[in-house]
Amino acid sequence: MRRACFKFSWVAAALLVPQLLIIFxxxxxxxxxxxxxxxxxxxxxxGGNTWVGLDNFRAILTDPYYWGSVRVSVIYALATxxxxxxxxxxxxxxxxxxxxxxxxxRVAIIWPYAVAAPAVGLAFQFVFNPxxxxxxxxxxxxxxxxxxxxxxxxxxxxxxxxxxxxxxAYSFVFFLAALQSIPRSLxxxxxxxxxxxxxxxxxxxxxxxxxxxxxxxxxxxTDSFTDSFGIxxxxxxxxxxxxxxxxxxxxxxxxxKGMNYSGAAAQSVILMLLVMALTFVQFRYVERRVxxx
Amino acid sequence: xxxxxxxxxxxxYGKTTIMQGVDLEIHDGEFVVILxxxxxxxxxxxxxxxxxxxxxxxxxxxxxxxxxxxxxxERGCAxxxxxxxLYPHMTVSDNIGYALKVAGVPKAERxxxxxxxxxSVGLVEFLDRKPGQLSGGQRQRVAMARAIIRxxxxxxxxxxxxxxxxxxxxxxxxEIRRIHNxxxxxxxxxxxxxNEGMTLADRLVIMNKGTxxxxxxxxxxxxxxxxxxxxxxxxxxxxxxxxxxxxSSGLSVLLGDGQAVDIRSSFKxxxxxxxxxxxxxxxxxxxxxxxxLLAAKFQFFEELGSARIYHLEIEDIPVGVVSDLKLxxxxxxxxGLAFPPSALHVFDGPSGRSLARAEAAGESxxxxxxxxxxxxxxxxx
Numbered sequence: 001m002r003r004a005c006f007k008f009s010w011v012a013a014a015l016l017v018p019q020l021l022i023i024f025x026x027x028x029x030x031x032x033x034x035x036x037x038x039x040x041x042x043x044x045x046x047g048g049n050t051w052v053g054l055d056n057f058r059a060i061l062t063d064p065y066y067w068g069s070v071r072v073s074v075i076y077a078l079a080t081x082x083x084x085x086x087x088x089x090x091x092x093x094x095x096x097x098x099x100x101x102x103x104x105x106r107v108a109i110i111w112p113y114a115v116a117a118p119a120v121g122l123a124f125q126f127v128f129n130p131x132x133x134x135x136x137x138x139x140x141x142x143x144x145x146x147x148x149x150x151x152x153x154x155x156x157x158x159x160x161x162x163x164x165x166x167x168x169a170y171s172f173v174f175f176l177a178a179l180q181s182i183p184r185s186l187x188x189x190x191x192x193x194x195x196x197x198x199x200x201x202x203x204x205x206x207x208x209x210x211x212x213x214x215x216x217x218x219x220x221x222t223d224s225f226t227d228s229f230g231i232x233x234x235x236x237x238x239x240x241x242x243x244x245x246x247x248x249x250x251x252x253x254x255x256x257k258g259m260n261y262s263g264a265a266a267q268s269v270i271l272m273l274l275v276m277a278l279t280f281v282q283f284r285y286v287e288r289r290v291x292x293x
Numbered sequence: 294x295x296x297x298x299x300x301x302x303x304x305x306y307g308k309t310t311i312m313q314g315v316d317l318e319i320h321d322g323e324f325v326v327i328l329x330x331x332x333x334x335x336x337x338x339x340x341x342x343x344x345x346x347x348x349x350x351x352x353x354x355x356x357x358x359x360x361x362x363x364x365x366x367e368r369g370c371a372x373x374x375x376x377x378x379l380y381p382h383m384t385v386s387d388n389i390g391y392a393l394k395v396a397g398v399p400k401a402e403r404x405x406x407x408x409x410x411x412x413s414v415g416l417v418e419f420l421d422r423k424p425g426q427l428s429g430g431q432r433q434r435v436a437m438a439r440a441i442i443r444x445x446x447x448x449x450x451x452x453x454x455x456x457x458x459x460x461x462x463x464x465x466x467x468e469i470r471r472i473h474n475x476x477x478x479x480x481x482x483x484x485x486x487x488n489e490g491m492t493l494a495d496r497l498v499i500m501n502k503g504t505x506x507x508x509x510x511x512x513x514x515x516x517x518x519x520x521x522x523x524x525x526x527x528x529x530x531x532x533x534x535x536x537x538x539x540x541s542s543g544l545s546v547l548l549g550d551g552q553a554v555d556i557r558s559s560f561k562x563x564x565x566x567x568x569x570x571x572x573x574x575x576x577x578x579x580x581x582x583x584x585x586l587l588a589a590k591f592q593f594f595e596e597l598g599s600a601r602i603y604h605l606e607i608e609d610i611p612v613g614v615v616s617d618l619k620l621x622x623x624x625x626x627x628x629g630l631a632f633p634p635s636a637l638h639v640f641d642g643p644s645g646r647s648l649a650r651a652e653a654a655g656e657s658x659x660x661x662x663x664x665x666x667x668x669x670x671x672x673x674x
Contacts (some may be wrong), residue, residue: 017467188345189378192441195394203391207382 003077029209031272039266052155065283066250066267069117073225073247076160083164085139088171092117093201095172096179106176117230124162124235148236152243155236159244163224173214178212179205185193211291218282225275245272295356295369295446296321297342303350304337304503312337313350313501324473324480328490328526329500333389336482338500339449340351342370344657356446361512371440372449375505376456379424379439385411389438403570410442413475413515421458430461434468441472446610450482468494491515499523521645523640525572530602532571533612541568546570547641550608552587560639560648567642574613576636579603579620583627591622605630 038056040049050225061068070243091109095102112120127134130147138146148155182205229248232238236255238245245253247267254266297319304312312334319325323540327335337424340346342353344365352359360368363659370461371392379388387394390407398406409582411417414434424432433453444497450469470493473480485488490497491511491636499506499522500513507519511527518524524532537546537554545553546568556562582588603614605628614630638650 115296183376183378185374185376185378186380187370188390189374189439190364190380191345192343192370192372193443195391196366196393199395203395204380 005255008283012040013234034265034268035261038269042265048142049089049262052262057270058077060266060270062132066247068242068261069247069250072156072244075161076228076244076246077221080163081217083160084220085171085216087164087168087217089175089209091168092172092175092179093205095176097197102292104227109172110169112166113173115166117166117227118262119230120162121231121234125160126232128158128235131284138231143211144185149240150239155244157242159228159231159235162235163228165240166231167220167223171220174212174216175209193277196234214282214287214290217286218279221278222275225278226284227277297352297447297481298354298481299338299342300353301351302338302341302348302353304334304341304346305349310503312341315351315503315505317505317508319479321479321480322477322661324470324482324493324495326482326484326490326496327500328484328487329341329499330485330526332523333500334503335485335500336451337503338453339372339481339483342368342447343370343372343449358588369446370449371443371445371447372451373436373440373453373454377424377433379432379435381424383423384420385416385422385424386436387418388424389420389442390544392439406442408536410438413441414438414472418659419628429457430480433457433461433465437469439473441476445478446475448476448478450480450484452484455481456529457485462489480486481497486530491527493499493578497527498627499526517647518571518638519609519647521571521640521647524640526646528573528575530613530615531573531592532573532638533577534640535570535572535612537568537570537606539564539568541565541669548587548607552607554587554637555634556637556639562648568648569640569645571640572612572632572636573640574602576613576632577614578616578631579605579614579618579622580629580631581630582627585631589628589630591628592624592627594622620665 033271037049039053041052042049048186071108091105095106095109114122126132128148130136130139130149135146145209146154148158186204186208190204195203215272226248229245232244232246232249233252236244238249248271250269251264251267253261254267299315299317299319300598302312302315303310303469315334315338318324327338329335332476336347341348342355344360344363344367348361352361354360355368355370380391386404386407389410390403393406401426408417411420412438416431416434416438417430419427419435424435427435433456436453446579453469454465457465465632469480470657475674478492482489482493491514494511497511497514498508498510507523509517514523514527518532521534525534535548537548538557539545540547540553541564543562543564545555546562547553548570562568579585579591586666587607589607590612592604592606594604595602600615601618601619603616603620603622604674605612607616640646642649
């Protein structure tokens, strides 16, 4: 790759400053602060702190509830990503084949991405509500069987569905763009070679989509680890019995409800390291299977 | 046997008609070239034969079977695309063998056939490469190999040489002809390059605005163009066209500057009819003014080595002459042009149809020739 090198200029610096300032104020500063707090014991109402070294981490990593949170977070991330990408790909393939009414569907499918996470949570609150929601008919058949606030696995399924629903749109846009960038003549050549639509999808479109799949995998996994707060907070509030206490939600409840700033800071550092490690693994091992053309 | 019958085929997209009333019989083992400018519908016709587009009128039969409702894979055609359409993530070997893999040919047999096909187009040492690592000519060969390996009844070529440089193009042209002769399948080749058309074709089909202007051997097309459009499209440099009016005797044409050109009595022309006279540059020769049938003014010449193209003018209309004589002429010099009577073409002015043919063949092709003649006239002058 060719790189252009510019000499230092005050104009360039002046143009960069606003952006750097924003990043500094909203990312580096809080991150550094969190890192610092993670090694101290912070007083809940301010007024000084004590250096405690790795005590916070030791406390977290020996807490069985924390490991429960990690477990459900991993389940949530994998399930949401798989569900969202699977749905997105299916929808994109249909839209790409220009089935009837695809223009309307295209807009309709992109829409959910513009909806804020708490709104998604609220919407699904109505859907999943055991008394009045769409799912309440289950309780008409089997009274008391469907209740998010009592059944752990139902609550987990609910946040996964809501989270996936929100993420489908994003993946869909990328899948559709990638599908449409595959030259038509390639598909036609495969048709001439005797391949039916399904075969063409597996032999041609899927391999040519791998760069997009990889990109979306990284983005979706990262997103579902870090961006699930709104859905959990509105849909389940972390319950029942901490069943949906995802890592992000735990950081919030520990820090702002339990006033344990230091514990929350340490958890956010762990979360950050976990996401970084996952991304590294994906680049190291998954990217090998990607065909760049 | 794989003859292709195209009967009254039409194609419309929504309300736009891009092809209508196309009739074409392609014989088994024949090499037919469909020639025309971009947008004339030639690629569409090929795609209709391939089954990549649905026809909206008429029918197409391959080997006697109407294929209107058959999928591409059921038609027994192989196609070479303009941009080759190689599968970028597969090796050359996988590209060539894909059709066999889809057809479920066992691996051992598949590999043997890939090897043999690759050998026949000189690709053996590239079998493990990806298309991205090949040159344009090599990709072209892969595309050819991919078509050949299926042993199809019909080969379809969609401007396969247009992305190659001039030298490679001639080379691949020979290659394609060689392969056609060796395989013996029916070939339909679409191009806008008249050289490719003339050199490759057993028969040429000249298309214009979604209809067929003329079908014939390259020689017929060159010697007896059915219309001004065909005359202008085939031949390089282009045929000289001079507008005129048939004299009251009906035996000669008066040009704009008052010169008279004798037209043989075989041309059925009405006195006063507006016509265009066509003369191929290769059939003209330059003599003294006194010996010429037409007077012209010399402008300049282009040296080709083997011959020269002399550029002259007859009353501001440029006229080209190809001759291997090295004449010493000065700009503005008055010379005479001589030509044998057989070299003369006369076209009806408004319709552009050839007069010589207008009486022989009852033209039934619904060509919108009035505009054609005029536009081609404009282009040539």
